[in-house]
Amino acid sequence: MEVMSGAERDRLADSGEMTSPWRLWGPYLAARQWGTVREDYSADGNAWGYFSFDHARDRAYRWGEDGIAGVCDRHGFLNLAVALWNGRDPILKERYFGLSNGEGNHGEDVKEHWWVLDGTPTHSYMKVLYRYPQAEFPYADLRRLAAEAGRDGREPELSDTGVLADNRFFDVTVTYAKAAPDDLCVEVTATNQGPADARLDLLPQLWFRNTWSWGRDARRPALIAATDKGWTRVVAEHSLIGRYTLHASGHPTMLVTDNETDEIGLFGRGRNPSRYTKAGIDDHVVRGAADSCQVVEPGAASQPGTKAAAWYHFDAVAPGESVTVRLRLIRGDGHGRAFGSTFGSTMDLRRAEADEFHGGPPVTQRDLVRRRALAGLMWTKQVYRFRLRHWLEGDPANPPAPAQRLGPGARNVHWRHLDVADVLSMPDEWEYPWFAAWDLAFHMVPFASIDPAFAKDQLLLMCREWMMHPDGQLPAYEWEFGDVNPPVHAWAALQVYHAEDTPDRTFLARVFHKLLLNFSWWVNRKDPEGNYLFEGGFLGMDNIGPVNRSEPLPAGWRFEQSDATSWMATYALHLMRMALELARHDEAYEDVATKFVEHFLSIAGVSARFGSASRGIWDERDGFCYDLVSRPHGDGTVESLPVRVRSMVGLIPLLATAVLEPWVFDELPRFAARLNYLLHHQPEFGQFIGWRTEPDGRRRALLSLLDDDKLHRVLTRMFDEREFLSPHGIRSMSAAHRDGLTVEIAGRTHWVGYEPGESRTPMFGGNSNWRGPVWFPTNALLVQALHTVDTFHGDAFTVELPTGSGRRVTLGEAAGELSGRLASLFLPGPDGRRPADGKRVESGDSPLWSEHVTFSEYFDGDTGEGLGATHQTGWTALVAVLLAGWPVNG
Template identity: 45%
Template sequence: HFYFQQTDETLFTENETNTQRLFNFPNKTAFVKDAFHEAIAQGNQYMHQLCREKQQGTKFAPVYRLKIEGKSSATITLRLVNQELAEPFGKNFETVFKDRLKDADEFYESFHPKDSALDTDKIQRQAFAGLIWTKQYYHYDIERWLEGDPGLPKPPANRKNGRNNKWKHLKNEDVISMPDKWEYPWYAAWDLAFHCVPMSLIDPVFAKNQLILMCREWYMSPLGQLPAYEWNFFDVNPPVHAWAALSVYRIEKAVHKNTDVDFLKRIFQKLLINFTWWINRKDENDNNIFEGGFLGLDNIGVFDRSNLPPGSFLEQVDGTSWMAMYALNMMDIALEIAVHDAAFEDVATKFYEHFVMIAESLNEVGLWDEEDSFYYDLLYLNDGSVRRVKIRSMVGLSVLFAVSIIDSEKLKKLPDFIKKINYFRNYRQKTGKYLPIEHDTEDGSTLVTMVNKERLVKLLQKMLDENEFLSPGGIRALSKFHDRNPYSLNIHGNDYGIRYVPGESDSGMFGGNSNWRGPVWMPVNYLLVKALKKYHQFYGNNLKVEYPTGSGNFMNLLEVSNALAKRI
């Protein structure tokens, strides 16, 4: 039952599709589902009058007209309850309202860190509230969409060849975490993965179910691809699902004292299929360097990497880094399960080998530029020439994401895994092959990383330079170096370019409202902060860098990560 304060005006309509607006097909009734929008927002007086005169319907709204002066407020009292009330706004109303406020305060306060500042508590509460309120019921049956709804006009013939027409298996009917259910009321698989990490602090069950949901048979394609986002499920976004699953598992274990190995086993089985789909993606030179696809950082590229100049292909630093990170995440999941089930030791070794091969390729095929001390993409043209795309962006820093530490206590429980990685290491050392691994002789832990210590320091010099990546709000997606040094590239008479744009986008790529050419992007900054903490866990005070670069102020990587987090 819905109770509302007395108002002079109430509107009614029906929950019927506006076929005139959608399909240019006459409506069966004037009372369509968007009638209130037409009456109020659009100021349609005729529709307004119709809705006022209608005394019943499947949609209803009381209308309040308030004039609110600056710095003042007004209150409207409403109540939704599962029983009839004789006095819905009597004394009981205030009691219930205060009780619910108290419940909410106690809920959020239980997650605030001890001795935290009031401002940070408010930020955390607002962030959690945003996660909770952007859940949305989402119903999308692609086969039904292509064929049309019963009782409604047949869709245009070209729809059957339109977007997502190959995803007929996709039948979504769930409550899902949305990027923003007002502006972006559709899920995006990799956005959702990031949502689930903080969500696991307040609702780990929902977070785990969301990650598993994306891997279910009515979401994941038969070939193993996760649906990217509604606009084009075929797009290729960074594979962060395994990272999110591992993060959610660890947070639930630490905060809620629940070790849900069954969750890891369940999602691991599905991610094996997705990882295989990734590995089988096009690789022109068969060298573990990944190419093509909207990998989340295309917005800071010189061109849309999903639509390269004809006859060309791009060997991508970030595509390769994401896959290395994926392999390490899968290795870590397998190792965690193997502590409880030794049958998973073998597959952990397999993912370790995958990572080594990918890391070797990244460091030995020319993506590293010794002069600039940075990683750049390589563009292969149809005339056989190769261009290094010298853009200083988050793409080159993405190699830092792929890092893991295997502690000695866990290794002691995995004798077969130790035996196999020792054999693999010794073999590669004898044959002079690249091996991205370091051992700590003091505590026996093992660092697995894409970059050696020397290159790590060089990358951090760029990243922590205020004239390059370090901004007052975190790490820029595109270096400020390009403010005075715009990058341009001419291919077969066509000019491509990029420059530092810290404000609104000046490019029409990806809808135009997608500027990463200068602003700070939160998710990858979070990955950088977490990566720095892992590097510090291994190197400790044996590795200190200038922060900011050129300041003469040296910090260990934990201190740097905390300083970055404060800026963000």
């Protein structure tokens, strides 16, 4: 999988620790900080309402910062980003605009266009393009259109307002190249793509995150802007990261203010902590306020502040013309030749090294998609700071926290130990600017192909004592750390482990020890009846069920979930594989491996038979797996009824498969003996283990939740184009449910139907839909499961693909075709258009749009159009490894 070569590889080799110098600066600045749980100090938990986009201009953030195409140090203290003004907007364009959950007709949604064009893992080179309208940004129109659209309407986009017509926008390209770990060369180029002259103001901004206003740390950093005949600069001094100097090319007007809340203007109360506030630069540029910030005269210096801008004004940029400003951020006092020959040579060298690292410049569309996916993935890294105890209690300098924040049922009240100050990979720059455990696990597979040290660090970080709950639970996501994501951490650790030429057994052991705690948490909390059938709630698949599976059923009834049970069977097999690998070098792990194979067999056995009707998650009538609802009776019997909705919850059992290679039986005799003992004394387990004798007489085994007959029957449905198989992957719900169906759950009737596109229900915010679209994470797991079974059966096991076509293929060939269908989302089809572009503006004929690949959260189950979050180069970046031929080590 590895493609690394040259100078960037050498930098990575010297940067195994996340505190290494080359990792100090990166794209760690969030694209959105407002509307997050961290900034919500309300009594009702309405994060969107408590800190809105409209407040972000005037109000200091508590836990982070945001900006456009920006960078910061890994601690999040000093930030550099680009602000713009077209002379018409009511506010500076300092951050991306989008709708909050209550404003969007399909949940929260960003209403801007930007693309990450290139990057390297140490962030020695980064390039981002932001598209800025020349007309007034239509904030009100976008809110109105979303309100009018309703749940059944498409999400309105920026192009729907007409503001981008005739290409009346600036393409603003921001390029970063490090001359040294703490020496950043920055070039900002704005190109007028429209038909007429247009005004533009560029305002690169440097500022400190506010750490001094909360009553917990009185130390106050300072920056001073100064100009002279030969240079313009800002000197920033911080007690922890030291002194940095930002040089600005040319002769911009230097503006200085403070990153402080405008208490008077925003709330009409009290007094402001500083004469100048966060919006001081905005007020001066947009409103012409003379005394809202410091304006540095030529040859003079400002008084200390905490936010500064270099204001470049271009009165009339001609059509096709580009304007460029250069910046250089250097540790220390800088130097007088910041924009000498070394600036240009650094840009050229780092660009060439990026090409070298990725195996050369993109030649084919496949090359382009892979490189853009990896570039976007690297840009998902953000500083995540959150000391939950302080958040729950409130800060000394602020009013006391509302009592509701600490009461029963309050958000995250049982996670007081959580104390994070790290760079984490986020699901999406804007819509999900906070970690989610299972998203992060999937991210690490493509990360392992370019930066295995970071991949290992992230997986270990989620298991550390300041993240993992003392009871063993992994934190799910910011909105509710105590919710449950599918247990894919062990799977991801195995992928990362096998991605390196020299496997890191210490890493594997560290993850394994922590996951022992997590597995026990699942067994103790999500199998309350002790019957090996598991609950779990929504398990990351939001609205896939007819009802919200995270909410309790009427008294006496409970869910026994096909996906939760299958995830746990899969989890047991992954931990077994980890233990077997470790046992090759330490026999103490051999006994642990037997524990997990026994746990897998116990889950498998019960999943096939359960309750008064001897019913498991497998349904013999339909040849498929379903959730169950069950309730015990006083006579000791258990009533269980299937929820006969064919969805991804019934395909997850396919993932519970593992091959025991001959070395296991050769090198680990105690494990082999215990397995033989189990099969002798509990022969019913034999249906879950297949055996094959190699030509040399050595044996291999296949552990699988589904035997060959059940596997055939499930795959017949999965590869049926009338059901799960779409032109671009496996749907999350069978298209056989297009007309909908009613099901009875716990005595109540519910309706559910196939919805290939955006969600029509508000469940889990309504911004995600698992009732028909194609999702990359589960599809990638299915690809690997098919490969795994194929390594055991080979040509002896074939399936029809598509079902009913008469064309039979091996499971390896089926996996390859599924990978191809997924990749085809981003590759031009016969009509020259990418299916993922759908009906969006990117699908037009203009190369200004069509040359850019957008990686969405999920994809329409019929057309392939990208939906949901539009910068989901987190798990959708799995396309990069699929294009490279993954899985290599299934």
